[in-house]
Amino acid sequence: MSKVILQIDGNNFYASCEQMIDPSIKGKGLVVLSNNDGCIIARSSEARKMGIPMGQPYFKLKNKLTQLNINVRSSNYELYGDISNRLMQLLRKNCEELEIYSIDEAFGTIKRPKGKCLYKWGKDLRALVYQNIGIPISIGIAETKVLSKISNHLAKKIQTNSGIFDIGIIQNKDHYLNQIKVDKVWGIGKRMSIWLKNKGITNARELRDMSSEQIRKKYGVVGLRIQNELKGNLCIPIKETSSDQKEISVSRSFSYPIDSLEDLNQAIIKYVLIASAKLRRYNQLSSAITIFTNTNTHSKDYYRSEATGKISVPTSNSKIMIEKSLSLTKEIFKPYKNFIKAGVILHKLQSNKYNQTLIFDSQNIKEELYRQRLDKTIDNINLKNGLDTINWGSSMMKKEWLPRREKLSRIKTTNIENIPTIYAN
Numbered sequence: 001m002s003k004v005i006l007q008i009d010g011n012n013f014y015a016s017c018e019q020m021i022d023p024s025i026k027g028k029g030l031v032v033l034s035n036n037d038g039c040i041i042a043r044s045s046e047a048r049k050m051g052i053p054m055g056q057p058y059f060k061l062k063n064k065l066t067q068l069n070i071n072v073r074s075s076n077y078e079l080y081g082d083i084s085n086r087l088m089q090l091l092r093k094n095c096e097e098l099e100i101y102s103i104d105e106a107f108g109t110i111k112r113p114k115g116k117c118l119y120k121w122g123k124d125l126r127a128l129v130y131q132n133i134g135i136p137i138s139i140g141i142a143e144t145k146v147l148s149k150i151s152n153h154l155a156k157k158i159q160t161n162s163g164i165f166d167i168g169i170i171q172n173k174d175h176y177l178n179q180i181k182v183d184k185v186w187g188i189g190k191r192m193s194i195w196l197k198n199k200g201i202t203n204a205r206e207l208r209d210m211s212s213e214q215i216r217k218k219y220g221v222v223g224l225r226i227q228n229e230l231k232g233n234l235c236i237p238i239k240e241t242s243s244d245q246k247e248i249s250v251s252r253s254f255s256y257p258i259d260s261l262e263d264l265n266q267a268i269i270k271y272v273l274i275a276s277a278k279l280r281r282y283n284q285l286s287s288a289i290t291i292f293t294n295t296n297t298h299s300k301d302y303y304r305s306e307a308t309g310k311i312s313v314p315t316s317n318s319k320i321m322i323e324k325s326l327s328l329t330k331e332i333f334k335p336y337k338n339f340i341k342a343g344v345i346l347h348k349l350q351s352n353k354y355n356q357t358l359i360f361d362s363q364n365i366k367e368e369l370y371r372q373r374l375d376k377t378i379d380n381i382n383l384k385n386g387l388d389t390i391n392w393g394s395s396m397m398k399k400e401w402l403p404r405r406e407k408l409s410r411i412k413t414t415n416i417e418n419i420p421t422i423y424a425n
């Protein structure tokens with residue numbers, strides 16, 4: 001038995017999530033827009049076939065999308081995050097190790113019985129994920145991470161592979177590696193690919209076979225690792241991701257720039273409330289909070305600022321977090337700046353099982369219990385009736401700067417009220 005690396009990736013993930021919760025758009029053209037309904041960031045395969053490009057501003061393609069009858073959705077990160085969690089949980093059960101690489105990508109490992117092709121195993125996993133989560137995935141199987149990425153690419157590219165490819169079972173991989181352009185190899189950046197092309201190296205096979213001395217001289221151990229992985233020697237290990245989160249972050253772009261401390265405070269409070277509710281949902285506490293804001297990256301006087309504050313007793317309480325973050329916004333605010341984005345990161349997370357209550361005196365314990373009950377009541381009401389049904393006064397003022405999400409799918413998997421009702425008679 002030998003260990004193999006799997007690279008698993010949700011196909012057109014955001015679009016697939018939208019199609020999963022709304023069967024009326026399944027198999028149809030669909031695009032998902034970025035924050036603020038700005039650009040196209042995901043397409044269903046149908047929209048791709050109709051020639052809709054990625055990354056284009058929505059307003060430029062609006063007419064074309066209408067003509068082609070393509071559905072449009074604002075990004076619904078709450079939904080994608082929830083589907084991603086479910087996907088990763090299911091993958092964790094079916095792999096020996098799992099490294100969550102992004103919202104829709106993971107590396108895993110399993111054992112290969114001697115000489116056995118794992119196509120059938122992949123096919124079963126793919127069917128299991130589709131049955132349980134409702135989204136299609138692609139699986140690349142190989143000896144190393146770099147090869148598993150290539151294998152996954154071939155799984156998608158060659159139709160007869162139907163989403164699974166096991167390059168690890170193939171002794172002579174030349175035919176396949178010849179098809180992979182060198183700049184598509186995982187870990188090869190733009191500058192390195194230009195350097196390689198100048199040396200006449202255009203595809204993955206040529207990179208694998210070139211002089212390793214040349215690579216070492218220019219790119220050191222990092223370059224050598226990629227070449228070795230192409231040869232089938234595992235050099236980039238799996239970093240197992242624990243199911244506990246390391247940090248919780250909430251950030252958004254505004255629909256128009258804001259320049260007052262009052263508006264920035266409101267935005268930060270809003271994000272603190274979302275983040276602390278998440279913290280409580282995961283039964284965790286935080287003892288450090290970072291807030292940040294920035295102006296437009298492309299503007300001449302680009303300005304970015306962040307501040308971090310420690311919280312002496314780990315907490316998940318909204319009021320404590322709001323107080324702390326408001327003392328920090330004064331530090332990051334600068335007059336006459338047009339801020340277009342802000343965010344909150346809660347870190348130093350720990351389980352709430354080990355709450356340090358011993359250092360409270362009896363009066364504090366009483367207050368803490370009141371606070372916990374209040375948070376719980378607010379969470380329950382909002383969970384049932386939708387975010388923002390009840391909230392802190394400081395977050396309820398004018399909010400025209402909230403990001404535009406005009407095409408948001410109303411259905412969420414995180415809200416029991418949104419589950420469709422089926423009538424049978």
Ligand SMILES: [Mg+2]
Pocket residue numbers: 009010011012013104
């Ligand atoms: Mg993907």
